[in-house]
Amino acid sequence: MLALIDYGVGNLFSLKSSLASIGEEVTVTSDREEIAAADRLILPGVGAFGDAAAKLSSTGMAEVVRSEAARGKPVMGICLGMQLLLEKSYEYGEHEGLGLIPGSVRPIADVIPKDLKIPHIGWNRLAFPGEKDRLFRYIEEGDHVYFVHSFYATECGESTIAVTDYGAPLTAAVGKGNVYGCQFHPEKSGEVGLSILRAFCEL
Amino acid sequence: MITKRIIPCLDVKDGRVVKGVNFKDLNDVSSPVELARFYSGCGADELVFYDITASVEGRKLFTDILCETAASVFIPLTVGGGINTVEDFDRVLKCGADKVSVNSGAIRNPGLIDEAAKLYGDQCVVLSADIARVDGQFQVFARGGRENTGMEAISWIKECVERGAGEIVVNSIDTDGVKKGFDIEMLRAVCDAVRVPVIASGGAGCLEDFLDLFDQVPDIDAGLAASVFHFGEVSIAELKERMIEHGIPARPGREAEE
Numbered sequence: 290m291l292a293l294i295d296y297g298v299g300n301l302f303s304l305k306s307s308l309a310s311i312g313e314e315v316t317v318t319s320d321r322e323e324i325a326a327a328d329r330l331i332l333p334g335v336g337a338f339g340d341a342a343a344k345l346s347s348t349g350m351a352e353v354v355r356s357e358a359a360r361g362k363p364v365m366g367i368c369l370g371m372q373l374l375l376e377k378s379y380e381y382g383e384h385e386g387l388g389l390i391p392g393s394v395r396p397i398a399d400v401i402p403k404d405l406k407i408p409h410i411g412w413n414r415l416a417f418p419g420e421k422d423r424l425f426r427y428i429e430e431g432d433h434v435y436f437v438h439s440f441y442a443t444e445c446g447e448s449t450i451a452v453t454d455y456g457a458p459l460t461a462a463v464g465k466g467n468v469y470g471c472q473f474h475p476e477k478s479g480e481v482g483l484s485i486l487r488a489f490c491e492l
Numbered sequence: 493m494i495t496k497r498i499i500p501c502l503d504v505k506d507g508r509v510v511k512g513v514n515f516k517d518l519n520d521v522s523s524p525v526e527l528a529r530f531y532s533g534c535g536a537d538e539l540v541f542y543d544i545t546a547s548v549e550g551r552k553l554f555t556d557i558l559c560e561t562a563a564s565v566f567i568p569l570t571v572g573g574g575i576n577t578v579e580d581f582d583r584v585l586k587c588g589a590d591k592v593s594v595n596s597g598a599i600r601n602p603g604l605i606d607e608a609a610k611l612y613g614d615q616c617v618v619l620s621a622d623i624a625r626v627d628g629q630f631q632v633f634a635r636g637g638r639e640n641t642g643m644e645a646i647s648w649i650k651e652c653v654e655r656g657a658g659e660i661v662v663n664s665i666d667t668d669g670v671k672k673g674f675d676i677e678m679l680r681a682v683c684d685a686v687r688v689p690v691i692a693s694g695g696a697g698c699l700e701d702f703l704d705l706f707d708q709v710p711d712i713d714a715g716l717a718a719s720v721f722h723f724g725e726v727s728i729a730e731l732k733e734r735m736i737e738h739g740i741p742a743r744p745g746r747e748a749e750e
Binding site: 336408411437476 | 713
């Protein structure tokens with residue numbers, strides 16, 4: 290059983306359907322007991338970092354995700370959910386993240402050439418800076434995934450497991466032990482995305 | 493680098509795809525769900541579902557179909573047609589749509605764009621504009637291209653981007669249905685005016701028209717078409733292959749599933 294954490298942010302329809310399509314039993318929940326009983330967690334998220342971080346704290350879900358991750362449970366953050374795993378975000382101010390992965394979140398505009406459009410929206414290729422992570426066991430370097438974002442994760446060090454090129458290398462996925470994050474949307478990335486979710490569900 | 497997107501558009505009326513669709517591999521050629529699965533399997537980068545239903549019952553059927561499609565096709569879905577209020581946004585987003593396109597609804601009430609962008613983010617709001625040349629000027633048409641609003645198109649598009657539209661679909665009435673290629677001049681004018689993604693629509697007649705589009709308008713982000721894909725005149729898998737050979741960044745398609 291996978292727990293899709295419901296803290297009032299984002300639309301969970303596609304994520305839920307994509308997990309169901311690979312045969313994963315899913316519960317959309319904010320119930321502590323249910324989350325504790327789940328084999329793995331996904332932290333979704335769209336919108337602004339500050340609002341989402343505040344909701345995560347006020348619903349008690351920040352503490353739950355931290356303690357479940359500390360117990361060794363596989364956790365995956367998606368899009369803003371990934372950014373929330375980091376230490377800090379500089380999206381409209383300065384906000385604290387969960388600190389499960391080293392690094393911070395900054396505007397894409399700081400690093401890409403001026404003539405490129407923001408948000409970075411569309412299909413882009415994955416490159417693996419180090420050895421291929423187990424999350425990518427069913428896909429190949431160079432496969433395309435779907436991105437929609439205006440801020441990016443940086444200073445993640447060895448936790449960076451995939452990057453993509455948008456005039457500058459942008460962090461596409463992070464991983465540290467049992468905690469993972471994808472900047473792209475695996476639930477909108479066709480067969481490649483489903484293969485990444487499958488690998489996560491097998492951890 | 494980000495790839496150029498290829499987007500088939502499905503016109504849906506009372507829960508069925510209209511415009512003669514002709515694929516021998518499909519059992520039910522007018523089933524939006526089957527057609528969506530087929531295109532996704534061929535390497536389509538995104539799908540547009542356009543609701544041309546007029547009745548309340550038809551709307552309900554449309555959202556049922558959308559839910560069913562979103563539960564089995566995992567690429568971005570854009571929905572357009574009959575979007576007049578934020579409640580309409582809410583209705584289709586709950587069924588798995590990722591983006592919502594507004595056209596006549598935004599012409600009647602431009603504030604709809606501000607409201608929706610604030611609630612769902614700019615990336616969710618697509619402005620679709622039907623444009624034709626009138627007395628040497630690009631003008632915006634409403635009601636499916638039937639009514640000239642008299643508004644100059646480029647300033648209308650700029651205004652919508654300022655209000656929060658995150659993407660623009662430019663449908664040239666002058667080239668639509670003519671099948672002699674996209675409206676390069678009109679598309680260049682729009683790409684020069686805004687910094688958000690622009691999608692070309694209207695005029696594709698053959699595979700080369702897409703190559704020509706990406707060559708001649710380097711800033712264009714995507715090519716959208718309906719009948720050339722539905723009638724099998726352009727195979728998406730083959731188009732992707734040719735784009736890659738041609739040096740246009742594209743996500744490779746796959747052979748259509750049997």
